[in-house]
């Protein structure tokens with residue numbers, strides 16, 4: 235299938251992704267992400283782009299695998315992992331968003347006493363993944379119908395894991411679907427867990443911690459353990475795209 239998002243040359247898709255992300259206040263974004271473990275990028279995709287991406291779902295040629303969540307105990311609903319080459323817009327956003335997240339990830343690792351530092355460009359991090367045998371693309375398109383939900387989880391696919399990821403809501407809450415809230419939990423050592431429900435509109439993206447983040451305590455930084463998921467969809471259809479920055483084994 236040829237859709238508009240696949241007819242833009244890849245270099246232009248990166249530029250267009252770079253242009254759109256230049257309009258955000260990345261300092262404020264980093265403060266929010268470090269304060270709460272998640273931060274929203276409003277209206278990163280247009281409604282037309284959301285519809286175009288969601289419309290790829292039935293077209294198998296774009297995907298390497300198809301997962302029925304109930305079969306694995308992951309919840310209920312389905313998703314498909316994109317194949318390389320990724321659709322230009324998704325690949326472009328993956329490349330253009332990475333450097334902003336790498337700055338936060340490197341600061342978090344320093345605060346958590348983890349030696350690893352992430353390179354400034356995504357292609358260099360992907361090379362590390364590929365050299366470690368993690369070669370399969372992880373961006374995915376998810377589809378939920380009434381009764382579907384996504385259990386709390388962490389998207390780890392091997393030893394190498396970039397600590398932040400992004401999900402884009404492609405459907406409009408209240409119009410295309412009800413329920414289906416994006417949820418994050420944060421397990422704090424020797425304390426009760428904290429939950430966040432992230433309000434998103436169509437075209438918004440949420441960046442969040444994949445598994446750990448540092449929290450400033452009275453005696454220095456401590457590490458919390460995060461999981462994310464989606465509450466039950468009550469009506470309609472909900473689509474999302476997930477961008478994970480490490481590749482899979």
Ligand SMILES: O=C(O)CCC(=O)C(=O)O
Nearest residue numbers: 376401416464474475476
């Ligand atoms: O559907 C969602 O909002 C969450 C999808 C998800 O688990 C992910 O992008 O990793």
Ligand SMILES: [Fe+2]
Nearest residue numbers: 387389462476
């Ligand atoms: Fe996920």
